[in-house]
Each structure stands twice: as C-alpha cells, then as structure tokens.
Amino acid sequence: xxxxxxxxxxxxxxxxxxxxxxxxxxxxxxxxxxxxxxxxxxxxxxxxxxxxxxxxxxxxxxxxxxxxxxxxxxxxxxxxxxxxxxxxxxxxxxxxxxxxxxxxxxxxxxxxxxxxxxxxxxxxxxxxxxxxxxxxxxxxxxxxxxxxxxxxxxxxxxxxxxxxxxxxxxxxxxxxxxxxxxxxxxxxxxxxxxxxxxxxxxxxxxxxxxxxxxxxxxxxxxxxxxxxxxxxxxxxxxxxxx
Amino acid sequence: xxxxxxxxxxxxxxxxxxxxxxxxxxxxxxxxxxxxxxxxxxxxxxxxxxxxxxxxxxxxxxxxxxxxxxxxxxxxxxxxxxxxxxxxxxxxxxxxxxxxxxxxxxxxxxxxxxxxxxxxxxxxxxxxxxxxxxxxxxxxxxxxxxxxxxxxxxxxxxxxxxxxxxxxxxxxxxxxxxxxxxxxxxxxxxxxxxxxxxxxxxxxxxxxxxxxxxxxxxxxxxxxxxxxxxxxxxxxxxxxxx
DNA sequence: TTCTCCCTCCCCAGAAATGGGGAGGGGGCG
DNA sequence: CGCCCCCTCCCCATTTCTGGGGAGGGAGAA
Numbered sequence: 444x445x446x447x448x449x450x451x452x453x454x455x456x457x458x459x460x461x462x463x464x465x466x467x468x469x470x471x472x473x474x475x476x477x478x479x480x481x482x483x484x485x486x487x488x489x490x491x492x493x494x495x496x497x498x499x500x501x502x503x504x505x506x507x508x509x510x511x512x513x514x515x516x517x518x519x520x521x522x523x524x525x526x527x528x529x530x531x532x533x534x535x536x537x538x539x540x541x542x543x544x545x546x547x548x549x550x551x552x553x554x555x556x557x558x559x560x561x562x563x564x565x566x567x568x569x570x571x572x573x574x575x576x577x578x579x580x581x582x583x584x585x586x587x588x589x590x591x592x593x594x595x596x597x598x599x600x601x602x603x604x605x606x607x608x609x610x611x612x613x614x615x616x617x618x619x620x621x622x623x624x625x626x627x628x629x630x631x632x633x634x635x636x637x638x639x640x641x642x643x644x645x646x647x648x649x650x651x652x653x654x655x656x657x658x659x660x661x662x663x664x665x666x667x668x669x670x671x672x673x674x675x676x677x678x679x680x681x682x683x684x685x
Numbered sequence: 686x687x688x689x690x691x692x693x694x695x696x697x698x699x700x701x702x703x704x705x706x707x708x709x710x711x712x713x714x715x716x717x718x719x720x721x722x723x724x725x726x727x728x729x730x731x732x733x734x735x736x737x738x739x740x741x742x743x744x745x746x747x748x749x750x751x752x753x754x755x756x757x758x759x760x761x762x763x764x765x766x767x768x769x770x771x772x773x774x775x776x777x778x779x780x781x782x783x784x785x786x787x788x789x790x791x792x793x794x795x796x797x798x799x800x801x802x803x804x805x806x807x808x809x810x811x812x813x814x815x816x817x818x819x820x821x822x823x824x825x826x827x828x829x830x831x832x833x834x835x836x837x838x839x840x841x842x843x844x845x846x847x848x849x850x851x852x853x854x855x856x857x858x859x860x861x862x863x864x865x866x867x868x869x870x871x872x873x874x875x876x877x878x879x880x881x882x883x884x885x886x887x888x889x890x891x892x893x894x895x896x897x898x899x900x901x902x903x904x905x906x907x908x909x910x911x912x913x914x915x916x917x918x919x920x921x922x923x924x925x926x927x
Numbered sequence: 928t929t930c931t932c933c934c935t936c937c938c939c940a941g942a943a944a945t946g947g948g949g950a951g952g953g954g955g956c957g
Numbered sequence: 958c959g960c961c962c963c964c965t966c967c968c969c970a971t972t973t974c975t976g977g978g979g980a981g982g983g984a985g986a987a
Contacts, residue, residue, distance in 0.1 A: 490926060526923055527810045530848045566808040568769045570926060595841055602840060606772045624963055637914035640943075653965050659945085660963095670944075671913045672879035675927045678920045681769055684732060684812060685921045866933055882973080894936050901975085902933095912974075 453596050460603050469499040469607065476600065477501045480593065482579040483557040487604045489565075489573035491612050500576070506554040513550075518543045525564040525574055531594060534560035559586040561594070563601040567609055570679045575601030623682060627661035630654055631677045634670065635685045695838050702845050711741040711849065718842065719743045722835065724821040725799040729846045731807075731815035733854050742818070748796040755792075760785045767806040767816055773836060776802035801828040803836070805843040809851055812921040817843035865924060869903035872896055873919045876912065877927040 456479070460472050473485040486500025498507070509515075516522060520537040539545055552558060557580030565573040577597060579586065623631065626647070633643035644654040658670060665680075667673035677683045698721070702714050711729060718727040728742025740749065751757075758764060762779040781787055794800060799822030807815040819839060821828065865873065868889070875885035886896040900912060907922075909915035919925045 529809055529851050530844070564810065566810055567771055568806065568808055570920070572923075572926070598841060598844060599837055602772070609771050626964065634913050635917035637910035637917075639911065649964085650966060652967055655944090656965080668879035669881065671876050671916050674913050674917050675877035675879075675920055678812070678917055679927045681814075684814070685917045868934065891934085892936060894938090895934075897974090898935080 453599070457600070457603050460600075460607060463607050464611075466497065466499055466611070469604065469611075472604070473500045480577070482577055482589075483555070484576070484578040486576040486578070487573065487601075487608070488576070489571065489605070489608050491571055497608075503555050506551070506556070509550070509554060515547055515550075518547050520544050521560070521562050521574070521576070525562050526572060528564050529566070531561055531563045531598065533590070534562070557581070559583075561590060561597075563598060565601060565605040567605065568681050570681075571609065571612070573601075573605050573608060575604055623661050623664055623677070624657075627657045627664070628677075628683060630657040631661055631674055632683045632685070634658070635674045635678060635683055695841070699842070699845050702842075702849060705849050706853075708739065708741055708853070711846065711853075714846070715742050722819070724819055724831075725797070726818070726820040728818045728820070729815065729843075729850070730818070731813065731847070731850050733813055739850075745797050748793070748798070751792070751796060757789055757792075760789050762786050763802070763804050763816070763818070767804050768814060770806050771808070773803055773805045773840065775832070776804070799823070801825075803832060803839075805840060807843055807847040809847065810923050812923075813851065813854070815843075815847050815850060817846055865903050865906055865919070866899075869899045869906070870919075870925060872899040873903055873916055874925045874927070876900070877916045877920060877925055 456472075456475065459475075463469055463472060469487060473487060476485040477483070484501045486498065486502060488496070488498045488500065490496050502510075510519075520539060521532075521534060524537040525532050539548060557578050559581060560576060560578040562577075563575040565575065567573070575597070579589070581589070629647060630643060633646055634640070638646065640651055640654055640658070644651045647654065658673070661677070662670060662673040665673045665676040667676050674683075678685060698714075698717065701717075705711055705714060715727040715729055719725070726743045728740065728744060730738070730740045730742065732738050744752075752761075762781060763774075763776060766779040767774050781790060799820050801823060802818060802820040805817040807817065809815070817839070821831070823831070871889060872885060875888055876882070880888065882893055882896055882900070886893045889896065900915070903919070904912060904915040907915050907918040909918050916925075920927060
C-alpha cells in the first residue's frame, strides 16, 4: 500500500503560489501539486462574481472538451453537491443515483480520471464559487489514509488558490461603483426581504416618494436596469444580506 | 518577548469541536482557545442564511451590550472590511480614517480589548457570513511572530468552527423547499441579470405568458412575496448566480 | 397503465413600478 | 464659506406586475 504525502515543503509551495500572476501560473501550480502528491489529477475550478467560469487543472484537454460538449456541468454531482456545502466533500458522499450521473462517472473514468476524489468548496465574498479537487486511483483504504494525512494541508492550499484567483479577478475588475448610502442600503434590504415599497416606506417611517428616490438612486449607483436587478446586484456584491 | 503557540494538540481540539452540539459548546471552545494561545480574546461571530446574527466569544458581556446599544455594528471597520474579503485580515489593514471608527477603537480598548487583532472571514454556501477573530495586547513584533506561527492553524480552526455552526443551523432549519425546475431557474437568472419579462421570454424563445408561469411557480416554491423577493431568495440560497 | 411534473399558452382587472421632472434643509469636508 | 452628499417630499403619464383563473401535450418513474 503506497501512501502519498507531499514531497517538499508546504511553505515553499505556498510562497511560489503567492507569486503567481496569471491563470497559466495557477495551472502550473496544479501540475506541481499533482506531481508532489503523486495523484492522478489536481484541479482548481472557479466561477467569478459575474458567473464566468474558469479552470486550471491537469485533466486532459480531450476530457475538458468532452465535458463541455456534453454539457456535463448540468449533470455533474460534484458541482451541485459541493455548491451547497462548506467543508471538503468526498465524491462517495455525493448523489450518484441517477442514470445520467453514473454514465457521467463511467465516461470520466474512461477518459483518465481516477475512482477516488475529494473536492473542497470555496465561497467568495461576492458570490464567487470555486472547487479545489484532488483525484486519484487507489483502494478505499489508501484513499482514506491519504485524506487523513493531507486534507488539512489541502484546505490551506485550496484557500491560497482561491485568494490568488480573487486577486487576479480584482486586478481585472473595473473601478468599483459608488457606495450606497445607509438609507439606500436599507431600502435594498427591505425590498430583498419581500416588502412592497409601501411597507418598506412605513418600516423606515418615510413616504413612498422618499423611498422611491432611494431605490432609484441605488439602482443607478449599482448600474442596474430595474429594481429586481438592483437587489440582485446588491446581494451579489455582498452589500446586503437577505 | 513572549511568543504564544498553541498548548496541546490541534488534533484533540478539533476532535472536541466536532462533538459540539450547542452554541454554548462553541462558546466554551473559544474560551479553551483563548487559554491555549494565551491571548486576550477569541471570538466566533456569524450571520446565518436569513440574516440572524450570533456570537460566541470571550468579550465581556458589558462590552457586547455596549456594542449593541451604540450600534457599533454600523461603524465597526472589522465587519465591513472583512465582509468583502476572503483571506485573514489584520486589523491594521482596515480603514480607521473616520472619527467614529477611531472613537470605536478607543472605546473597545477601554473595555478590555487588545490593540492587536486578526479576523478570518468565512463565507457559507447560502450567503452565511462569519468572522473568526483573535485579539491580543502586545507589540507589533510579537504580533507578527504570533501570526506567522499560528495563522494556518487558526484558518483550519476557523474552518471547523464554521462547519460546526452551519451544521447547527442546518439541524435547526425546516425541511428544504421544493427544487426549482430548469426553466424556473433560467427565468430567475435572467430577471436577476436585469432583463424585463419580455426580454427574458424572448431570450428563452417562449411567450411572456409562459415566462409568467415560471416566475409565479418559482416564487411560490421559494416562499417569496413578490418577484424581487423571489430573485433575492434564489440568490441567497445559491440556486442562481448573477 | 397511471400519475406527477415540466413545458407550453391564454384571459381580465386592479395595483404597482417606472421614466422622467421638480424642490429644500442639514451636515461634513476642503 | 462653498460645495457635495444625504435625507426628505412631491408631480404626471405610461408601462409592467400581480392575483386569481383557464387549458393541453410530453416524458419519466412507479
């Protein structure tokens, strides 16, 4: 039974990750990790704050293309299962009961993936979502031991991957929009909580006309096209909590 | 120069944290950590998926009451500064330029807080937000060394605190609502992105009447009072990304 | 075979939202 | 002192949303 632990220091790896400046650097880092741990695959996959998807990992180009062509994103239990979780998820914990998901898994293994996998979900402050995945082919006993030895380091590595990805996203972002005033935030929050404009005005002890001014000003600051859009943007930007 | 590292094993602490079943247990764990690290305060503060706020930490009841009475939540740079970040934040990195924030800090120190602090933001899958904070009183040199020695373990500890808090929340939650159908999700997504109903219908190649059915059905499934509320709930539940 | 859910489409009347416009007072910063 | 932003309030006409209701076909699972 061969047990994999990281060759070389966590420290030196994280130092180099910190110096990454491009998506290519993140890709190189996943290759480095795959080699250091001696596993089949390491993948960092993320969705930024406007829903754009990115991947940096060691899956073959053939498999990535096939995944996209067949719209496996709509089937993959790893995506949906992890999206609603916070802590690392072993692939065995996921729901593989549908025919489509089992066919998907068979197809994945036929294209170079291993039978074991663990994915670490990462949620960003503005709705970003990322998955850091390690995939290998070995027995259950080996896999359990691998996780026990390495999972904490992998959480820290995933954390730093995500930090770096958010930095890269922020570097590419346009200048942030004007902040909302407290009353504008309150107006957005009350509408997000389901109040009508009349109810929100009453709650704030102001007239509906006044509330309307706050809603309209907030909407313009957020660059939104209508009130629903404004609320959606405020939530996504982490400006309000519903 | 006294350097603090954790007394006793990280492993045994995390094992005990895993067995926590109440908020009181989380509180006890923060006391345990404060003593093990030999710092002034350890606090875990979180906002669940419906905006309810909870705290488990070693601040004095007097300070907590004062914080709430004076509505310091609206001033505290730690809250706003960390809410939009992903990685741990030293309090010195925050914006203390306003008179109110400086007065707040003086008041905090006068009520038992130390001059040094680091907060680890944690974002959950359904809009939950938590802060894991360590606070102490020492020189900058000591504090930098403390962080260098302990920050990775603190990230893992914060992670497990958050996992436990989310478990406690989920245990208290009512049964999840019915899932939205693909078309309902598409309707919600397009409205969240700012399209009018007419535009969304055109985008999906269906009539406005049909889109209306999806919007209304989704709204009922989400238990929302109007369309804006439905979109807000879908976003908060992590069902859609804008 | 039956049942359930999804997808598709239509109706009317009343209420609410939207797109513009107008206005004044107070506080804080340069 | 002047400027900017926040908070407060009002107007009209048009468009959109909402609260109910109706209907039928297809696919998949039990």
